[in-house]
Amino acid sequence: MSYAFTFPGQGSQTVGMGQELASQFPEARAVFAEVDEALGQSLSKIIWEGSQEELTLTANAQPALMAVSLATIAVLKAKGLDLATTAKFVAGHSLGEYSALAAAGTFTIADTARLLRTRGEAMQAAVPVGEGAMAALLGLDFDAAMQVAEEAAQGEICQAANDNGGGQVVVSGHKAAVERACELAKAKGARRAVMLPVSAPFHCTLMQPAAEKMAEALANVQMQDPCVPLVANVLAAPITSADDIRTRLVEQVTGTVRWRESVSYMVGAGASTLVEVGAGKVLSGMVRRIEKSAATAALNSAEDIDAFVEAVNAAS
Structure with missing residues (x-):
């Protein structure tokens, strides 16, 4: 059994996501606390108690979805599952690419939260509302x-x-x-x-001002090579160097998210199960439409995580 870990993008956010994990696992709570501290606000309160409208604001939704994904990764790790030895690839849909990279050790959780806040605000500001x-x-x-x-x-x-x-x-x-x-x-x-x-026309050349802001932000953050190859949105192919990743993340702001090709690449390269890490099951639905031969697993709850860890252990 070979796994690729995928990380959801905007649209998967729901009020209350990740709360069960935070209530049961100190490792998950620590992720939300780290994100709150990095942003200088209680984003976790918005995630768990705010309105859907407030959570859906781009500047909130992007770091919020990352926090849930990374809390899930923290629980997997606490249960003895190591990404570097379990996953063949990581990939994320749009902002999910940052979650994938944080999970693979390219960014710290705090830096990822700040980058996604910058990205969300820059994408929102790039085009006047209504245009x-x-x-x-x-x-x-x-x-x-x-x-x-x-x-x-x-x-x-x-x-x-x-x-x-x-x-x-x-x-x-x-x-x-x-x-x-x-x-x-x-x-x-x-x-x-x-x-x-x-709220804005993402992934087109109207986002060029946001791409320039992200180039500046990424130039000033420390990055490590990922422990697992990232199948990049703009390439639909794996990359492993921090410098290459920096370039592709800037291109991603104005470029096409090539998710269909990315999924087909991972399955063709031997990933038999695509595991959706974090909120919702949007990516799992896409995978089933793209590659009917691939198995999917969505890790939305402690129960999902336990079942997945058991399956991995049984297969090894």
């Missing part, structure tokens, strides 16, 4: 969605932001261009084209 938008095109393959985005641009920005597999591609850019893409997609046979309730 940008994102939409999910359902029922078109990636090449067809790319063509739709290109035709819809008409001198504005419209790009494929996320290739999520299973005929789901998210486009991002100027609001009018994204609206045109929805109409074009329907005309080209898309089952649905849905405008997404997001």
Whole structure:
């Protein structure tokens, strides 16, 4: 049995996530405390007691999802499961790439929290509210969605932001261009084209100011080579050097999240089970649509963790 560990992105956040782990395991509590201290605020209070609206703010959701993922990793470690010897690859969807890198030792938890707060604020500030938008095109393959985005641009920005597999591609850019893409997609046979309730047009060139901020932030943080290869969003291929990772994280702000290709790469390279670490089961659903032969496991609770550790031990 060979495992790849995957880490969710924005959209998986729910109020109360991670609270059960924090109540049962001091190792999980320590992760949330470290994130709170690094940010100089009680983010854990927002995660467990705040409103969904407050938690969904980009600057909160990004470090919050990372905290839950890393608390899960801390519990796995406490139960004797070591990422370096268990995982063949790590990968994360958009902000989840930072969680994956923290789990693999490239960043400290505190540095990851600060980087994600900076990233969230920079992405929010890059485009005035109302000027940008994102939409999910359902029922078109990636090449067809790319063509739709290109035709819809008409001198504005419209790009494929996320290739999520299973005929789901998210486009991002100027609001009018994204609206045109929805109409074009329907005309080209898309089952649905849905405008997404997001606060900014992520993963397109409108995010260039945020990419510049992240280049500066990443230049000033200490990084180690990961203990497990990272399958990078912008490459859909593994990288192992801290310098290369720094470059790819900057590119990721404006580049396409190549999730479909990343999943296919990991499965093709021998990862038979893709383990979703943290909040929700969004990535597990995507994996099943992309690679039907792959097994999935979502670690959302202490019960999930126990079952996974038992399965790993039984297979070894």
